[in-house]
Amino acid sequence: MKATLILANGTLFHGRAIGATEDRVCEMVFNTSMTGYQEILTDPSYAGQGVVMSYPLIGNYGVNHEDNESARPWAEAFVVRHLSPEGSNFRCEDTLDSYLKSNHIAGIEGIDTRALTKILRSQGTMNGMITCAEHFNINEVMEKLSAFRVEGTVERVTCSEPWTLPAEGERKYRVALMDYGMKRNMAQCLAKRGCEVTVLPAHTPAAEVLSGGYDGVMLSNGPGDPADNTEIIKEVRKLYESDLPIFAVCLGHQLMALATGAKTHKMVFGHRGGNHPVKDIEAGRCFITSQNHGYVVDAATVDPAVAAVSHVNVNDGTVEGLKYSRPNCFTTQFHPEAAPGPMDTEYLFDRFINSMGGDR
Amino acid sequence: MPKDPNIKKVLVLGSGPIVIGQAAEFDYAGTQACRALKEEGVEVVLVNSNPATIMTDKDIADHVYIEPLNIPSVTQVIEMERPDAILPTLGGQTGLNLAMNLHEQGVLEKYGVRLLGTSPESIRKAEDRQGFKDCMEEIGQPCVTSDVVESVDGAVEFAEKIGYPVIVRPAYTLGGTGGGIAYDEASLREIADRGIHLSRVGQVLIERCISGWKEIEFEVMRDSAGNVIQVCSMENIDPVGVHTGDSIVVAPTQTLANREFQMLRTAALDIITALKIEGGCNCQFALNPDSYEYAVIEVNPRVSRSSALASKATGYPIAKVAAKIALGYTLDEIPNAVTGKTTACFEPTVDYCVLKIPRLPFDKFTTASRTLGTQMKATGEVMAIANSFEGALMKAIRSLELNVRALKLDKLEGLYTDEIEDLLVNVTDERLFVVAEALRRGFSPKKINHITKMDIWFLERFKNIIDMENALIACKGVPDPDTMRRAKEMCFADSYIGHLCGMAQAEVKALREQYGIIPSFKMVDTCAAEFDAETPYYYSSYDGENEAEDTGSGKKKVLVLGSGPIRIGQGIEFDYCSVHSVWAFSRMGYETIIVNNNPETVSTDFDVADKLYFEPLTAEDVQNIVEQEHPWGAVVQFGGQTAIKLAKALTDMGVRILGTSSDGVDAAEDRERFDAILQKCGIPRARGKTIFTTQEALDAAHELGYPVLVRPSYVLGGQGMEIAYNDRNIEEFMRIINLTVQEHPILVDKYLMGRELEVDGVYDGEDILIPGIMEHVERAGVHSGDSIAVYPPLHLEDKHRELILRHTKNMARELGVLGLINAQYILYNDDIYVIEVNPRSSRTIPYISKVTGVPIIDLATRVMLGEKLKDLGYGTGIYPEAPYFAVKAPVFSFEKLTDVDTGLGPEMKSTGEVLGIAETFPQALLKAFKGAGLRAPKKGGRIIVTVKDEDKRELLGIARGFEEMGVELYATSGTCDYLNDNGVECKRVNRVTQSHPNILDMIGSGTVDLVINTPTRGRKHDSDGFKIRRATVEHSVGCVTAIDTARALLTVREQGRSEDLVPIDVTKI
Secondary structure: OEEEEEEOOOOEEEEEEEEEOOOEEEEEEEEOOOOOHHHHHOOHHHEOEEEEEOOOEEOOOOEOOOOOOOOOOOEOEEEEOEEOOOOOOOOOOEOHHHHHHHOOOEEEEOOOHHHHHHHHHHHOOEEEEEEOOOOOOHHHHHHHHHHOOOOOHHHHHOOOOOEEEOOOOOOOEEEEEEEOOOOHHHHHHHHHOOEEEEEEEOOOOHHHHHOOOOOEEEEOOOOOOHHHOHHHHHHHHHHHHOOOOEEEEOHHHHHHHHHOOOOEEEEEEEEEEEEEEEEEOOOOEEEEEEEEEEEEEOHHHOOOOOEEEEEEEOOOOOEEEEEEOOOOEEEEOOEOOOOOOOOOOOHHHHHHHHHOOOOO | OOOOOOOOEEEEEOOOOOEOOEOOHHHHHHHHHHHHHHHOOOEEEEEOOOOOOOOOOOOOOOEEEOOOOOHHHHHHHHHHHOOOEEEOOOOHHHHHHHHHHHHHOOHHHHOOOEEOOOOHHHHHHHHOHHHHHHHHHHOOOOEOOEEEEOOHHHHHHHHHHHOOOEEEEEOOOHHHOOOEEEOOHHHHHHHHHHHHHHOOOOOEEEEEOOOOOEEEEEEEEEOOOOOEEEEEEEEEOOOOOOOHHHOOEEEOOOOOOHHHHHHHHHHHHHHHHHOOOOEEEEEEEEEOOOOOOEEEEEEEOOOOHHHHHHHHHHOOOHHHHHHHHHOOOOHHHOEOOOOOOOEOOOOOEOOOEEEEEEEOHHHOOOOOOOEOOOOOOOOEEEEEEEOOHHHHHHHHHHHOOOOOOOOOOHHHHHOOHHHHHHHHHOOEOOHHHHHHHHHHOOOOHHHHHHHHOOOHHHHHHHHHHHHHHHHHHHOOOOOOHHHHHHHHHOOOOHHHHHHHHOOOHHHHHHHHHHOOOOOEEEEOOOEOOOOOOOOOEEEEEOOOOOOOOOOOOOOOEEEEEOOOOOEOOEOOHHHHHHHHHHHHHHHOOOEEEEEEOOOOOOOOOOOOOOEEEEOOOOHHHHHHHHHHHOOOEEEOOOOHHHHHOOHHHHHHOOOOEOOOOHHHHHHHHOHHHHHHHHHHHOOOEOOEEEEOOHHHHHHHHHHHOOOEEEEEOOOOOOOOOEEEOOHHHHHHHHHHHOOOOOOOOEEEEEOOOOEEEEEEEEEOOOOEEEEEEEEEOOOOOOOHHHOOEEEOOOOOOHHHHHHHHHHHHHHHHHHOOOEEEEEEEEEEOOEEEEEEEEOOOOOOHHHHHHHHOOOHHHHHHHHHOOOOHHHOOOOOEEOOOOOOEEEEEEEOOHHHOOOOOOOOOOOOOOOEEEEEEEOOHHHHHHHHHHHHOOOOOOOOOEEEEEOOHHHHHHHHHHHHHHHHOOOEEEEOHHHHHHHHHOOOOOEEOEOOOOOOOEHHHHHHOOOOOEEEEOOOOOOOOOOHHHHHHHHHHHOOOEEEOOHHHHHHHHHHHHHOOHHHOOOOEHHHO
């Protein structure tokens, strides 16, 4: 079946429909990872977004239940150059196309994804619609596209009830993991290090966390504009004012910055991929990181008395990590839990463990 | 400036002659490294014995020594140049081993030379088998479990510990003779027993069998601060068991999910970190296709063939970055030249698929075993880029220049399906096509996967191509737009679509253009379009957006066609010529566009030309580029046969051929036209006849008088040419020649036994410049590429010199040459006879440019653009001789190719060459022999001689010479009697067919220094001579197969003085 991708700037891409065939309006972003499409699809941070894969051969190894980063895929739409009709891998359970269909993700293949990526890079992330309709009123579509905004996503993706992931081996710590759209591997990275992880809904009051008997708090990644989360930011402030060790990633990192007086802003096209170099200023070393964010903390708004930039992006100099003057509080914009992408910064979980008292 | 201001002068070691396993990639790496060093203001001293390289140019390094790559000569260079440091990791295994030896023997310490980059301790750890294994164990990286055992019971015990199946490898037998895979105890007992028996030391290695696992490679880099990155991942389509150099390789990996991918990426980074490598490193893994289990197969702590491929596949210049790391820079301090904004500290991400196919030499060595295994056999490779796997495969197949235009080998069509199934088991260079044929016969990918262990995803892609073929066939005539688009997206050639649909190629092109299906060009930018890039590096696709924009320079555009994959007969020399012509055009103010498909070369480095198109070199693919760029002119005379054969097609496209026209090329190859020219100019050539039958051949031979040269016409590169000395020879050759149907007559020429002379010249339409005359040591009958060439000739009378000048000039004029001309002559009976003329670049250009100091390619390029030699500063006529002798010696790769006859003849067999330069001929010859690794026996040494009757008289003097030097002579009965009868003392050794110990046993005993064996002509593959020659290869005993080479060795022994050799800086010539 034919499908069309209509961008808010009026560009049309004609291709073939994959996945669900209903119309879908979303914010189009591109990701440059060459592996890990399933982790990307199931990353709650993509809620409200359509993902364009810049690598052209997608679906080669099919899908399996192990690689899900959450209970379901959250991306609204999926855009690829070539979708592999079959998956070949010892863990393969299904083809990607069938997975997209059964999870109601709209998609399109057979388009010039490089040209599309270049548009998003130069003109910035923009809304788009995928439709299988042969005829459509372009003005109506444009209205729809300009009206669309990614919002209320944290509420949509967070868990409704707290749940607990037991520690692997002996339990050394109890960690509260604030779920703003958490990737499963984040909890697993903690559990692997002997933490019993309690995953808490995004709107859990700070008081409840502080009285829960936890050894530390982790703030997860998540979708949308961080500044929209005004209530959550207030609670994060309370966590900050406690003496509980805190480690925050991505949206969590942005929320902590906002809670402590800094500002965030939307980037032109963000960072999404598995090849971003980040310099750890203290270690004097660079690491290749996994990234997925469209907003960034504005370095100039960080009060030096509150926090110092600990990590910077080697490509564009943006803030990739903050170390707070308050003891035992550090945050990163990139994803040390990877999944997908390089696992080179997993050592930060060890740092968090140390901040809770080390290998006791 | 280097970070360490004490590094002012750096010594770079090259990799020596091109051999199988070590090819042009190190010229690319070394050239890039030298340029990176010079960029930092470092003075570069280069040593490499290979004169055909770009790195040995004075534009690349400040001091260039084309000297043997051994301890004494490099020590001398160090003594003379006193470099501050040495860069060891860019000259392949040769350069690395040499640097390590210099370090271990204290030479570096003595002269205060620092090893840059990776420390010797780290290199040793990576190179030493046990040390590496221990290190891997320490960091928890699994290696392939193995142990050496000396008894069958020991083998069984170990196998039970590691599990069946196991590989049994007997120690010290060549090519793994006697080994095998044991699936259970019974078969292990049998194989181990045989192996222990066959092994000279009674040992076998029992190794866990991982054949059939996926073979995955990572190119990784590390700097002194400990920053580590992965540049490129690669997946071999052939599973573990085939050398990666002989495997079809795809980049990036295709069948690994993120979890497996990151597991191996992390392993590679852990390894480079543990080894503390500073620079580039290649890690090879085997991955169990059914689990997360993996094993480290090999680690190369240096720049390699894979890193050249990775650089071209991603646009990330590994060698350049490695050189900067060696100077102390960290990755984040090195700018990314592609984006101009980011740094070298990132991981390239691609938005296309890259495929490499090796180029194997079985078209030349028809008798060689085609089986692929752990010993590499490929001489070169091609790479293709497309946005689909299918497209990259179709392009790569076309690039191979094997007369195959698609995933189809016609000869397989005639086989029974049973035979196809049997062939699937054999791993050969043709297996890809066997798999395709099996799919055509309806084999399921699953079934083929079961037999070949190739991943089903790849097999499905092959099947996709075959389904596409069927869809085109089903169109019966005119394909619809959708089918046409899908076929073009898979990069099917118009000609192949036409073949399937029953249309002419031009009709297909017209139809698809009518459908609006036209190629566009995409950029290789290291970052999948995430950043704005300005790399002028393109590949074709059929996607909408075209990125190959006009540069708007307003300059005239010149298209330079490269020479494709390295193969026997067309080597790195032509890349040298292509690159130099690009630089010359650039200096003359032209915009340069290069087309090539060889990832190993300098020409495919994106900063050589203004634009690089990485595409197959077929008329159709080149036409796409022509229609995109509308070049003002095209150059074909520098890219070897690959480029020359496109001349006519380009002319038909309306592209101006710069230099000699395609008609001139044709006139030199067409015997009648060429004879007419010779007659007109009064240039003699050997008398000859064209014949069809054996009787006619015999009559012709009798009329001309033996010996005669017999060859089929319309064959290039001396293929199938033989010298006949008698009627028996004629009868045998004619039988062989007539095994294949001959459409053209067979040529019988009088064989003139004289001195062979060769010249390269530049002709401008009025004047000619001959930079130098070369003389071949071996007389005509040995292919010029395989003979030792000497510049200048030892004794050449002025009148002959004048004749050569006059003949070359006259032929150039009559052929309409504009630019280069190469001519070969024979000096016979006081006259100069012409053998062959080629109006194009030759393999001697780089060598003669370097030893004469005449920039031949630059002059040829300027002449093509209308300048006159008399204004170019190098004069006309024969250029004054240099005060040096330069000897070029061929280098072979026989030890890599079993079943190939090492005897030299009219067919070229060498893969590379070395040069020796000295003030006297014997000294230059000595250097060349040293560079080529051939040693003349010393006093007390032993030579076995066995020569054909025609050579016996000449052998006498040579044998006597060696006898006088105190060398012991051995010979089989005929030669032995002849020598003894003529007063040369010689001991008898039994023939191959006689009782033990015979000549083969003696060669195997390690007591022989040299074998002189001249082949009895004819193709009797199983002759004694063949066995003797192969035995010398297998036991690393020197072997010369031409009487003239033997004489040259004697000259060296008599007059050469190792202790008097002095390195010569060729930039000072």
